[in-house]
Structures are given as structure tokens and as C-alpha cells.
Amino acid sequence: MSDDQDTMDEWAAALAEAEEADQDGAEAEVAELEELQDSGANLSADEKRKLDTILDIPVTISMEVGRSKINIRNLLQLNQGSVVELDRVAGEPLDVLVNGTLIAHGEVVVVNDKFGIRLTDVISQVERIKKLR
Numbered sequence: 001m002s003d004d005q006d007t008m009d010e011w012a013a014a015l016a017e018a019e020e021a022d023q024d025g026a027e028a029e030v031a032e033l034e035e036l037q038d039s040g041a042n043l044s045a046d047e048k049r050k051l052d053t054i055l056d057i058p059v060t061i062s063m064e065v066g067r068s069k070i071n072i073r074n075l076l077q078l079n080q081g082s083v084v085e086l087d088r089v090a091g092e093p094l095d096v097l098v099n100g101t102l103i104a105h106g107e108v109v110v111v112n113d114k115f116g117i118r119l120t121d122v123i124s125q126v127e128r129i130k131k132l133r
Contacts, residue, residue, distance in 0.1 A: 014111040063117050064095040
């Protein structure tokens with residue numbers, strides 16, 4: 001097994017364990033999900049090739065804790081140990097951005113001494129399209 005696969009398995013196990021711990025004290029709600037449909041069966045070979053090309057495009061995903069506006073004078077006075085106040089309250093969800101576009105909100109998790117993010121709310125495609133205009 002590759003190192004990437006091992007890391008993914010560790011993450012999956014840790015997230016499942018964390019989810020299990022969260023649910024021990026609370027009753028779980030049943031979510032109604034739409035049935036997934038395999039639309040790939042209806043694609044031509046050319047369309048599948050085009051889709052594969054798109055799926056291989058790298059994107060930058062980033063998590064934003066918060067923002068702050070300061071003037072250049074204050075920026076130049078920052079040094080080790082300085083504190084910059086952000087526009088977020090502690091415990092508020094982080095923004096998950098793909099190429100600078102908000103796609104979800106999440107919370108920080110720690111797995112094997114590495115930070116990660118658990119998505120708590122994914123922005124719908126309709127809302128994302130509205131923000132592009």
C-alpha cells in the first residue's frame with residue numbers, strides 16, 4: 001500500500017472514531033439523501049476523455065481562520081509575539097476556499113499530530129454561482 005493510501009486510511013479511521021465519540025452522548029438524526037445515479041454510463045468516449053482532463057486539473061484548497069485590516073504602519077511594527085485580532089469569534093467555523101472561492105465551512109481536527117478540517121457545511125452549487133456574478 002502507498003504512503004498516501006496509509007495516510008488516508010489513518011484519517012478515515014480517526015474521523016470515524018471522532019464521529020463515534022461525538023455520537024455517544026447524543027442521539028443521531030437520520031438524513032434523507034438523494035439516490036446517486038451513475039451518469040458516466042451515458043457519456044461517450046470523447047466526453048469521458050474531456051471529463052478525465054478536467055478532473056486532473058490541480059486546484060488550491062485553503063482554510064481561512066479570519067481576516068483583519070491594518071494600516072501599513074502597524075503592519076511594519078509586527079514582530080515575533082505580536083497578536084493580530086481577526087474578524088472571527090473563537091469557535092466559529094473556518095472558511096474552506098478552492099482557488100479563492102468559498103465552497104464550505106468546517107472545524108479544525110487533529111489527527112496524528114497533523115491539522116485537518118472536518119466539513120460542517122458545504123455551499124450549494126447555486127449559491128457558489130450567485131457569488132461568481
